[in-house]
Amino acid sequence: MSVQVKNRPAPDLVAIKRALLSVSDKTGLVDFARALVGHGVELISTGGTARAIAEAGLPVVDVSAVTGFPEIMDGRVKTLHPLIHGGLLAVRDDPEHAAAMVAHGIVGIDLLVVDLYPFEATVAAGADWATAIENIDIGGPAMIRAAAKNHGHVAVVVHPARYPEILAALDAHAGATPLALRKALALEAFGRTATYDAAISNWLAATLGEANPRFRAFGGTLVEPMRYGENPHQAAAFYKTAERRPGVATATQLQGKQLSYNNINDTDAAFELVAEFDPARTAACAIIKHANPCGVAEAATLPEAYAKALRCDPVSAFGGIVAFNRTLDAETAAEVVKIFTEVIIAPEATDEAKAIVAGKKNLRLLVTGGLPRPEAVGLTAKTVSGGLLVQSRDNGTVEAIELKAVTRRAPTEAESADLAFAFRIVKHVKSNAIVFVKDLATVGIGAGQMSRVDSARIAARKAADAAEAAGLSEPLTKGSVAASDAFFPFADGLEALIEAGATAVVQPGGSVRDPEVIAAADAAGIAMVVTGMRHFRH
Structure with missing residues (x-):
């Protein structure tokens, strides 16, 4: 069905004579309503909003009276009525609309102030099905969309942050709003209803177990505009979604300059990696550079874990992101600030640690209040030209798989511990990924190469460089274990690990040449275990 277009330019200034207010978030409501009344605006309202305005001694008309x-x-049914939607949708200078308003007793609504039932917060709090469904707003989005469509004549506000801007416009324009502001408000309004509907549809899909719904939407709320994206010529902004997973999007930044696009990407990678380690079991540290780990370790304490992680690749750690799985303490903070670090992220930080970090004014310190669960379900999305690639989060964990020995020699107890550690790490390294581990610390990492052999050689070379810098007689890959994120298509990748000194290897298995690879392991006398789980990361 086509819609006839009437080319009638919208007026620049529209006087606000009548406003409808209906909000769940009462922040600043009474002061805003009082200022509107001061401008001679008639207030219409509903439920708790009307009560709050009336209790402040301000005149207000209940929607039911209208x-x-x-x-x-x-x-559920209160604003879904022609006298409300007609007042929002009427084009005031259209003769047919004006006649309909007169015929049906419709009075225009010039300002709509509506937020929505807190569906996202309700779901995040773990509400049951019935409670979540009851918190799906119907009348609110309908009114918001109506007002936004008719922005030529109606201003629509969906967040208290806009109250000062509205009042400033009324002060500057003798009680009227300019068209430019109404257009900006309409943009925000449609964005809000879109993100709201996206949260509902994605919750329904997850709850019903529908992995691939016909229509998929994602939406977010602006956290902050950024100076630029990955490169200075790219525009960027940071948005948070309805997901309440602890991490960089939910963290509190205690100090330091604004996070950059790359900082946020790397900090997320660091915190997701360190969350693989249960803080009740062990202390862990991950140092990240360009979304890849350059050092990861676990130990009895955070200072020990940090020292072991830093030893893996102290050169790359310069200007990196440091993540911890426990509360940042003063001793650890004092070590971290000895080299240039971009960001520290941890569940919490002691006052003493905060004071130490404060000595580096540009160093960002983020606390999250908790760790994300690595086994939790969720979605990831990536844009491609003209589309989205959507998949479930890689929530495969070492605890969920069996490390099955396939060689004549089974790994020792110490090797088994290092193999499990290594497979936790390789999950977070860009493919093709190779990780050498010794004594629960990475000693060499090869990432993002087109050939698995190249990744193995790079990891070994970086281990040799780190050994030389530390004054060691040989690299720590001698007597280490190694992990591969995917199977070995040929034995040459495994042979590169053996040449570097690995005594045990963990890999997913599944290659048609597995027998050849296993035979090479047996010939070298090393242990090999397979997981049956691949961890590609692109």
Whole structure:
């Protein structure tokens, strides 16, 4: 069905004579309403919003008095009425619309202030099905979309942050709003309803176990604009979604300059990696550079874990991101600030640690209040030209798989511990990925190469460089174990690990040449275990 277009330019200034206010978030409501009344605006409202305005001694008309129809069905039906939607949708200078308004007693609504039922917060709090469904707003989005469509004549506000801007416009324009502001408000309004519907549809898909719904939407709320993206010529901004997974998007930044696009990407990678380690079992540290780990370790304490992680690649650690799985303490903070570090992220930080970090004014310190669960379900999305690639998060963990020995020699107890550690890490390294580990610390990492052999050689070379810098007689890959994120298509990749000194290897298995690879391991007398789980990361 086509819609006839009437080319009638919208007026620049529209006087606000009548406003409808209906909000869940009462922040700043009374002061805003009082200022509107001061401008001679008639207030219409609903439920708790009307009560809050009336209790402040301000004149307000209940929506039911306007419609002549009471709220029914537990408030589900109150604003879905022609006298409300007609007031929002009427094009004031259209003769047909004006005649309809007169004929049906419709009075224009010039300002709509509506937020939505807190569906996202309700779901994040773990609400059951019935509670979540009841918190799906119907009337609110309908009114917001109506007002936004008719922005030529109606201003729509969906967040209290806009209150000062509205009042400033009324002060500057004798009680009217300019068209440029109404357009900006309409943009924000449609964005809000889109993100709201995205949160609902994704919750429904997850709850019903529908992995691939016909329509998939993602939405976010602006955290902050950024100076630029990955490179200075790229525009960028940071948005947070309805997901309440602890991490960089939910963290509190205690100090330091604004996070950059690359900082956020790397900090997320660091915190997701360190969350693989249960803080009740062990202390862990991950140092990240360009979304890849350059050192990871676990130990009895954070200072020990940091020292072991730093030893893996102290050169690359310069200007990196450091993540911890426990509260940042003063002793650890004092070590971290000895070299240039971009970001520290941890669940919490002691006052003493905060004071130490404060000595580096540009160093960002983020606390999250908790760790993300690595086994939790969720979605990731990546844009491609004209589309989205959506998949479930890689929530495969070492605890969920069996490390099955396939060689004549089984790994020792110490090797088994290092192999499990290594497979936790390789999951977070860009493919093709190779990780050498010794004594629960990485000693060489090869990432993002087109050939697995190249990754193995790079990891070994970096281990040799680190050994030389530390004054060691040989690299720590001698007597280490190694992990591969995917199977070995040929034995040459394994042979590169053996040449570097690995005594045990963990890999997913599944190659048609597995027998050849296993035979090479047996010939060298090393142990090999397979997981049956691949961890590609692109």
